[in-house]
Amino acid sequence: MRDVAIIGIGQTPVDEHWTTSLRHLALDAGLKALKDANLERVEAVYVGNMLSGTTTGQEHLGGLVVDFLGMAGTEAMKIEAACASGAAAVRVGMMAVASGMSDLVLAMGVEKMTDTVGQQTTAALAMAADAEYEVSQGVTFVTLNGLLMQRYMYEYGWERKDFANFVINAHANGKHNPNAMFQKEISQAAYERSPMISSPVGLFDASPICDGAAAVVLAPMEYAHTLSPAPVRIKASAVATSPLAVHSRKDPLALEAARISAQRAYEQAEIEPDDLDFFELHDAFTIMAALSLEATGFAERGQAVRMALDGEITLDGRIPVSTMGGLKSRGHPVGATGVYQIVESVLQLRGLAGETQLPNARLGMAQNIGGSGATIITHILEAMG
Amino acid sequence: MRDVAIIGIGQTPVDEHWTTSLRHLALDAGLKALKDANLERVEAVYVGNMLSGTTTGQEHLGGLVVDFLGMAGTEAMKIEAACASGAAAVRVGMMAVASGMSDLVLAMGVEKMTDTVGQQTTAALAMAADAEYEVSQGVTFVTLNGLLMQRYMYEYGWERKDFANFVINAHANGKHNPNAMFQKEISQAAYERSPMISSPVGLFDASPICDGAAAVVLAPMEYAHTLSPAPVRIKASAVATSPLAVHSRKDPLALEAARISAQRAYEQAEIEPDDLDFFELHDAFTIMAALSLEATGFAERGQAVRMALDGEITLDGRIPVSTMGGLKSRGHPVGATGVYQIVESVLQLRGLAGETQLPNARLGMAQNIGGSGATIITHILEAMG
Numbered sequence: 049m050r051d052v053a054i055i056g057i058g059q060t061p062v063d064e065h066w067t068t069s070l071r072h073l074a075l076d077a078g079l080k081a082l083k084d085a086n087l088e089r090v091e092a093v094y095v096g097n098m099l100s101g102t103t104t105g106q107e108h109l110g111g112l113v114v115d116f117l118g119m120a121g122t123e124a125m126k127i128e129a130a131c132a133s134g135a136a137a138v139r140v141g142m143m144a145v146a147s148g149m150s151d152l153v154l155a156m157g158v159e160k161m162t163d164t165v166g167q168q169t170t171a172a173l174a175m176a177a178d179a180e181y182e183v184s185q186g187v188t189f190v191t192l193n194g195l196l197m198q199r200y201m202y203e204y205g206w207e208r209k210d211f212a213n214f215v216i217n218a219h220a221n222g223k224h225n226p227n228a229m230f231q232k233e234i235s236q237a238a239y240e241r242s243p244m245i246s247s248p249v250g251l252f253d254a255s256p257i258c259d260g261a262a263a264v265v266l267a268p269m270e271y272a273h274t275l276s277p278a279p280v281r282i283k284a285s286a287v288a289t290s291p292l293a294v295h296s297r298k299d300p301l302a303l304e305a306a307r308i309s310a311q312r313a314y315e316q317a318e319i320e321p322d323d324l325d326f327f328e329l330h331d332a333f334t335i336m337a338a339l340s341l342e343a344t345g346f347a348e349r350g351q352a353v354r355m356a357l358d359g360e361i362t363l364d365g366r367i368p369v370s371t372m373g374g375l376k377s378r379g380h381p382v383g384a385t386g387v388y389q390i391v392e393s394v395l396q397l398r399g400l401a402g403e404t405q406l407p408n409a410r411l412g413m414a415q416n417i418g419g420s421g422a423t424i425i426t427h428i429l430e431a432m433g
Numbered sequence: 434m435r436d437v438a439i440i441g442i443g444q445t446p447v448d449e450h451w452t453t454s455l456r457h458l459a460l461d462a463g464l465k466a467l468k469d470a471n472l473e474r475v476e477a478v479y480v481g482n483m484l485s486g487t488t489t490g491q492e493h494l495g496g497l498v499v500d501f502l503g504m505a506g507t508e509a510m511k512i513e514a515a516c517a518s519g520a521a522a523v524r525v526g527m528m529a530v531a532s533g534m535s536d537l538v539l540a541m542g543v544e545k546m547t548d549t550v551g552q553q554t555t556a557a558l559a560m561a562a563d564a565e566y567e568v569s570q571g572v573t574f575v576t577l578n579g580l581l582m583q584r585y586m587y588e589y590g591w592e593r594k595d596f597a598n599f600v601i602n603a604h605a606n607g608k609h610n611p612n613a614m615f616q617k618e619i620s621q622a623a624y625e626r627s628p629m630i631s632s633p634v635g636l637f638d639a640s641p642i643c644d645g646a647a648a649v650v651l652a653p654m655e656y657a658h659t660l661s662p663a664p665v666r667i668k669a670s671a672v673a674t675s676p677l678a679v680h681s682r683k684d685p686l687a688l689e690a691a692r693i694s695a696q697r698a699y700e701q702a703e704i705e706p707d708d709l710d711f712f713e714l715h716d717a718f719t720i721m722a723a724l725s726l727e728a729t730g731f732a733e734r735g736q737a738v739r740m741a742l743d744g745e746i747t748l749d750g751r752i753p754v755s756t757m758g759g760l761k762s763r764g765h766p767v768g769a770t771g772v773y774q775i776v777e778s779v780l781q782l783r784g785l786a787g788e789t790q791l792p793n794a795r796l797g798m799a800q801n802i803g804g805s806g807a808t809i810i811t812h813i814l815e816a817m818g
Contacts, residue, residue, distance in 0.1 A: 049532050049533040049534065050532075069565070071565075092672070098492055099486075099492075101484075101486045101487050101557075101560055102486050102487060104564060105560055105564045105568065106560055106563075106564040106565075107483055107484075107487075107513060107515055107560035107561060108513070108514065108515035108560065108561045108562075108677060108803055108804055108807060108808065109513070110513075110514055110674070110808065111514070111515070111674045111675075111676075111677050111803065111804065111807040111808045112563065112677050114674050115674065115675075115676040115677060115681070115807075120674055120675055120676050120681075121673055121674060121675070121689070121690070121693055122673075122674060123671075123672035123673065123674065124514075124672070124674050124808065125512055125513065125514040125521045125524075125525075125672070125808070126512070126513040126514065127510055127511070127512060127513075127525075128492060128493075128494070128495075128510065128511040128512075128513060129493065129495055129496070129509075129510040129511065130492055130493035130496070136510045139510075140510075140512075140525055140528070142532075142534075143525070143528040143529050143531075143532045143534055144528050146528075146532035146533070146534060147434050147435075147527075147528045147531035147532035147533075148434040148531070148532075149434065149527075149528055149531060149670075172486075175486055175490055175491055175492040175493065176492060176493045177493075178491075178497065179489060179490045179491040180454070180456075180491075183490065285534075286508075287477070287508035287509070287510070288506055288507075288508065289495070289496045289499050289500065289505055289506060289507060289508065289509050290496075290500075290505055290506070291496075291500040291505050292493060292496050292497050292500060296500070296505075304506070305506070308506055418493060418496065419493055419496065422493060422496040422500075423493065423495065423496045423509065423510070
């Protein structure tokens with residue numbers, strides 16, 4: 049198996065792009081990544097996306113995007129794993145290069161959630177949950193996270209205000225990210241008075257509905273240095289799953305798939321959690337940020353909120369998270385999010401993360417979560433520049 | 434790169450499964466394939482599907498299927514390339530094994546087109562075409578194929594009745610396939626009097642709307658013999674694309690992506706078209722059968738209809754096609770079709786194709802087409818038993 053490196057990155061700003069179509073978002077991110085890699089073409093394009101069929105009436109996104117990129121003829125397909133579609137596309141791209149079936153690959157994620165022509169966005173997002181066992185009972189994604197957060201507070205004795213630092217940290221970092229949707233700080237007081245959506249999930253516990261696209265170019269590590277001055281090696285890639293329906297999991301607060309996925313990634317990379325310089329986690333909701341820190345080995349059960357309260361997740365903390373805003377401040381265009389996490393990780397590892405650059409960042413982890421914890425994909429990235 | 438073999442196959446009958454859900458279809462085919470391979474688990478599951486979001490309100494199909502198969506924890510994702518989703522899933526599975534990232538993989542296709550809760554099926558299928566450039570103008574998949582067939586007849590001087598042998602051959606073969614939707618013959622007269630749908634496409638020029646699932650288990654060739662008495666090697670796998678919108682193609686009758694995809698496959702396998710013992714082509718419409726025979730090198734432009742008239746596509750002809758009924762008679766559950774083609778090819782190569790078994794079949798090709806020719810995936814399979 050060949051080692052695989054990231055030699056180019058591209059992203060659109062995350063925003064409500066009311067006047068930009070799905071294909072134009074993909075074009076923008078794809079061209080930027082190709083330019084960053086000094087390439088005009090690749091051999092295959094893998095497009096991560098969850099909602100194009102239901103929100104824009106367009107499937108067959110691989111063929112659409114590759115043609116719009118001016119590369120008709122080239123291999124293309126769409127990869128879907130709910131909100132983990134982006135990382136799934138990167139993983140498929142990695143398999144293509146690792147196997148030798150392709151040398152140069154573009155893996156991207158794109159999502160168009162505003163200006164939809166089809167299903168209403170909240171209903172479309174619920175397709176990440178179990179349609180027959182959960183959605184038919186009336187749950188949405190916000191209510192599922194509300195139930196998990198409520199149980200967590202009950203089980204471990206935390207109050208809603210104790211979760212604030214996940215949001216404060218994300219926005220303090222996202223404030224400096226020119227591609228973030230919300231480039232402003234949020235205070236403890238603002239968090240506490242944010243309107244309730246699905247108790248105890250308030251507006252500021254949840255990531256926004258938005259549009260965006262991000263892309264990476266992959267190449268064999270063995271000659272990545274000849275193509276890029278600062279290649280980033282994909283040191284580990286792992287996927288694990290749990291049942292879609294939360295009631296089917298032995299312990300809804302355990303994020304078992306995150307634990308397995310991270311464990312596999314640590315073994316592949318031969319590292320311990322403490323070796324990581326940062327962790328781009330999937331803070332679609334504050335409760336997901338907490339649960340993923342616990343499942344990946346950074347905190348004991350019920351203690352991730354304590355980590356946040358103690359300042360351990362900030363840029364100078366034990367394990368910096370959401371260093372460029374995370375899903376909460378940068379935004380969460382669902383099928384693109386996993387690629388944004390990886391693009392931002394590459395920026396950190398290249399030393400190009402701007403105001404929120406971590407000193408001497410060499411090893412980072414990005415974890416992308418589909419559904420309320422059903423598909424979890426972990427990548428560990430290493431600076432080789 | 435490791436050679437990859439198919440060591441297990443499974444399929445549900447193709448039918449209108451009004452009382453069987455999407456997940457149950459996937460379960461049925463998946464368990465059969467695992468049983469055929471004498472396995473209880475695999476390391477990854479790739480699910481080809483086009484329509485689950487729009488017709489059943491369910492995305493995140495990878496996680497759903499892997500859990501329902503009793504393998505929660507295992508890697509899973511959904512692969513989409515319109516009607517070529519099935520072959521795309523097999524290709525991703527092949528990449529996983531070829532790279533060494535997994536050893537044992539289940540690749541499947543599943544589609545539920547009847548008993549839909551969401552969008553009407555014809556509208557959902559149109560998502561394989563360009564939503565902004567074509568579908569917004571009112572085209573459906575049938576009308577696009579009608580336009581292509583009309584142009585072909587005008588260009589080369591054929592009449593509609595000249596296409597009959599594609600249908601007669603498919604049904605003559607499908608009659609003997611216990612998993613085929615239509616196990617009965619169709620006569621020249623019946624073809625000619627079939628009701629017009631979108632001129633000149635009549636009812637019997639088009640494949641049916643139906644439900645089904647098919648699956649294959651993949652393993653490294655190097656130890657496939659220890660797992661299966663009759664492994665089938667994937668000798669070539671290639672994807673090529675053309676613009677989704679037919680008007681964007683230089684020559685709408687050329688199926689350029691089929692030509693490139695087949696050419697790449699012939700090069701990988703180091704064979705000529707005449708070396709093949711059979712060709713499972715994508716006869717979603719009679720015009721697609723004709724165009725794909727021309728693009729893959731079996732007939733000159735405009736002459737595939739002549740091939741059919743001359744009996745060259747029957748079981749004892751120059752290149753047998755649709756040997757177990759093809760999309761027309763076996764049926765076309767869109768995201769599953771590419772896997773059905775491969776499962777049937779394996780049956781031929783194992784000598785288990787029943788009444789339509791070809792003598793000494795050692796080398797076969799399966800070609801899966803997404804959209805009206807936009808994504809085309811070709812696999813060449815070789816008997817190793």
